[in-house]
Amino acid sequence: xxxxxxxxxxxxxxxxxxxxxxxxxxxxxxxxxxxxxxxxxxxxxxxxxxxxxxxxxxxxxxxxxxxxxxxxxxxxxxxxxxxxxxxxxxxxxxxxxxxxxxxxxxxxxxxxxxxxxxxxxxxxxxxxxxxxxxxxxxxxxxxxxxxxxxxxxxxxxxxxxxxxxxxxxxx
Amino acid sequence: xxxxxxxxxxxxxxxxxxxxxxxxxxxxxxxxxxxxxxxxxxxxxxxxxxxxxxxxxxxxxxxxxxxxxxxxxxxxxxxxxxxxxxxxxxxxxxxxxxxxxxxxxxxxxxxxxxxxxxxxxxxxxxxxxxxxxxxxxxxxxxxxxxxxxxxxxxxxxxxxxxxxxxxxxxxxxxxxx
Numbered sequence: 001x002x003x004x005x006x007x008x009x010x011x012x013x014x015x016x017x018x019x020x021x022x023x024x025x026x027x028x029x030x031x032x033x034x035x036x037x038x039x040x041x042x043x044x045x046x047x048x049x050x051x052x053x054x055x056x057x058x059x060x061x062x063x064x065x066x067x068x069x070x071x072x073x074x075x076x077x078x079x080x081x082x083x084x085x086x087x088x089x090x091x092x093x094x095x096x097x098x099x100x101x102x103x104x105x106x107x108x109x110x111x112x113x114x115x116x117x118x119x120x121x122x123x124x125x126x127x128x129x130x131x132x133x134x135x136x137x138x139x140x141x142x143x144x145x146x147x148x149x150x151x152x153x154x155x156x157x158x159x160x161x162x163x164x165x166x167x168x169x170x171x
Numbered sequence: 172x173x174x175x176x177x178x179x180x181x182x183x184x185x186x187x188x189x190x191x192x193x194x195x196x197x198x199x200x201x202x203x204x205x206x207x208x209x210x211x212x213x214x215x216x217x218x219x220x221x222x223x224x225x226x227x228x229x230x231x232x233x234x235x236x237x238x239x240x241x242x243x244x245x246x247x248x249x250x251x252x253x254x255x256x257x258x259x260x261x262x263x264x265x266x267x268x269x270x271x272x273x274x275x276x277x278x279x280x281x282x283x284x285x286x287x288x289x290x291x292x293x294x295x296x297x298x299x300x301x302x303x304x305x306x307x308x309x310x311x312x313x314x315x316x317x318x319x320x321x322x323x324x325x326x327x328x329x330x331x332x333x334x335x336x337x338x339x340x341x342x343x344x345x346x347x348x
């Protein structure tokens with residue numbers, strides 16, 4: 001009887017480890033797909049991008065060597081492919097993306113003074129990071145605070161909180 | 172011999188003229204010359220009274236205004252503003268007018284003392300960034316979107332799986348048939 005339980009436990013253990021491995025390879029694959037999609041979009045000619053209303057512009061974070069196209073509308077499905085414009089008004093934008101390494105997975109590494117550029121089809125705007133903070137998932141008002149010209153956010157590694165990178169327009 | 176004395180006297184006089192202190196410093200009159208890119212600039216110069224000279228630069232302007240100390244005000248001509256006939260002391264410079272497309276320079280103190288009575292500087296007046304005109308997108312979410320990956324599930328699966336295998340190996344009785 002004891003051995004039966006032991007065998008079951010070992011079996012369950014292997015199943016769980018196998019499941020974790022499958023999920024891990026899925027994540028890796030998803031990450032590569034996101035990277036490839038972003039690269040494809042970046043390589044499209046300027047004219048093509050201008051004519052594509054799905055895209056708001058490009059986000060450049062030199063510190064993380066990231067160059068990402070940003071969709072002009074947000075939906076959970078759209079965010080699986082590209083970062084999305086979550087909220088915006090005249091001179092203030094909030095962009096969200098998955099915490100995959102090819103998207104916003106490393107934004108927590110950014111620090112004060114790091115530059116961020118937003119390139120729209122007509123202009124280019126330079127921002128400087130002022131702070132990186134952790135917010136709760138229900139702090140919507142705080143997240144979309146317009147005191148900062150630009151906010152980037154994503155989930156913390158376990159998805160419980162949100163990391164917000166706040167930046168101010170410099171030129 | 173007289174010629175020699177005369178020559179020596181001339182050398183002494185010329186040397187005195189060459190090494191004499193700057194006449195402006197000697198008179199106690201100094202100047203502050205600002206070279207400003209922004210042609211529409213107007214600058215106020217406050218003389219800081221001695222009791223206020225220990226106040227932090229950020230708080231100094233408001234203190235001077237509270238004490239009703241009147242500044243000298245000058246406008247820019249040929250990209251230059253010149254304040255002259257100044258006595259040694261601490262002064263505070265504040266840009267009171269600037270072009271719409273440029274930021275004023277940072278209000279800062281300047282010290283004029285007997286060793287340095289002529290000050291020239293080129294304060295930076297950076298252009299103001301033109302404001303972007305982004306499209307308006309509003310949302311009424313009560314919770315921020317979930318932007319996580321299943322990374323935590325991978326870790327959980329690996330930990331639980333390992334725990335199960337270890338527990339199974341520990342429970343296994345090698346003598347049981």
